[in-house]
Amino acid sequence: MKNTWKPTAGGILAIIGGAINLLAGLGFTLFFPLALPFRAALMTVGVLGALFLGTGIVALIGGISALQRKRWGLSLAGAICAISPPSTLLGILSVVFIAMARDEFTSTPSSASKPAELSVASKESGDTSPGSQPIPCKPDFSELGEGERNA
Numbered sequence: 001m002k003n004t005w006k007p008t009a010g011g012i013l014a015i016i017g018g019a020i021n022l023l024a025g026l027g028f029t030l031f032f033p034l035a036l037p038f039r040a041a042l043m044t045v046g047v048l049g050a051l052f053l054g055t056g057i058v059a060l061i062g063g064i065s066a067l068q069r070k071r072w073g074l075s076l077a078g079a080i081c082a083i084s085p086p087s088t089l090l091g092i093l094s095v096v097f098i099a100m101a102r103d104e105f106t107s108t109p110s111s112a113s114k115p116a117e118l119s120v121a122s123k124e125s126g127d128t129s130p131g132s133q134p135i136p137c138k139p140d141f142s143e144l145g146e147g148e149r150n151a
Helices: 006-030 039-068 072-081 085-100 114-125 146-150
Strands: none
Touching (some): 006 072, 006 085, 072 085
């Protein structure tokens, strides 16, 4: 697999977008005391500050993950969080670059492969308890399903 510039560019754009979102969130949070006399402004400033801080943090983490070419889902989530209003164009470009470079990310072992490893280990150790044996899954499609019976 050849490494291209796409995950690097997407990660950098997500990090810049996350930093802009964090600055916007900090700006709203710092002006929170000024909104205390106005009840409607207090709620708006608090929600916007929390929203921008949250999306900024996720965008930063996703951008770092994209630079490392690990965890494609987290990288894409970070790029999507970078789309929020202060950095919309950067976020859109980041999503496009990270989505196009999906094959370049390393995949972590899924939890589906762990039970097979455990069952092999239990066979080697001589464990014959009923819970340690793998259960074969052989679906029988000869009978009608519930949806077909109710139709």
